[in-house]
Amino acid sequence: MHLQMDSFLEMLPKRLDNHVDGLLFQNIGSDESPEIAVSSGPALQKLMSGMRGAVAAMASHDNNIVVDDVLWDQKDFDEYRDLLTEFDLKFVLLDAPLDVIEHRERSRGDRTLGLARWQFDRVRNYQNYDLIVDTLDSDVESCAKKIVAAFGL
Structure with a gap:
């Protein structure tokens, strides 16, 4: 099963788009180097x-799940670890150079x-990954095969 962050973000009421209580975007870059900072308000944190x-x-109903989530800080990793202690949880970073991303x-x-640009360093700060897959020269299928092989799936 594939659960993705974007599907959940779409559930957030439109009035909370770019709002301090929901998901707030702030331009902190320049025209040459765009960078958009993201802030999570209380409604987004609950979501x-x-x-x-x-x-x-x-997972508790015996489903195998691939989760597509952007983990910005240690508490994001910790929450998954706390909720999924009884499962074989693996964190995978799909990576490439910033210019490619x-x-x-x-x-x-x-x-x-x-x-x-804003997320690039944040998702790498904690190095709590069980596997880092370089996507620079690999298509989606090759990346999936690397993950399957690494974890014996």
Whole structure:
């Protein structure tokens, strides 16, 4: 099963888009180097905690799950570890150089330019990953095969 952060973010009421109580975006970059900082208000924090609880509930019913989440700080890792202590939890970072990630961000067309730059160091700060997969020269299928092989799935 695939559970993704974006699906949960879509559940947030529209009035909380770019709002201090929800998900707030602040431009801290320049035209040459766009960077968008993200702040999580109380409503978004409850939503994300609920998402992690939903992941735990799905796992408790014998579902194998791949979670697509952006973990910005240690408490995000800790919450998953606390909720999923009885399961074989693995953290995987899909990685590439910043310029490649920014190119992908622009190419997708559905992302706010500058989010990748702001998230880049934050998702790497804690190094709590069981596996880091370099996506620079690998397609999605190759990356999936690396993950399967690394964990004997």
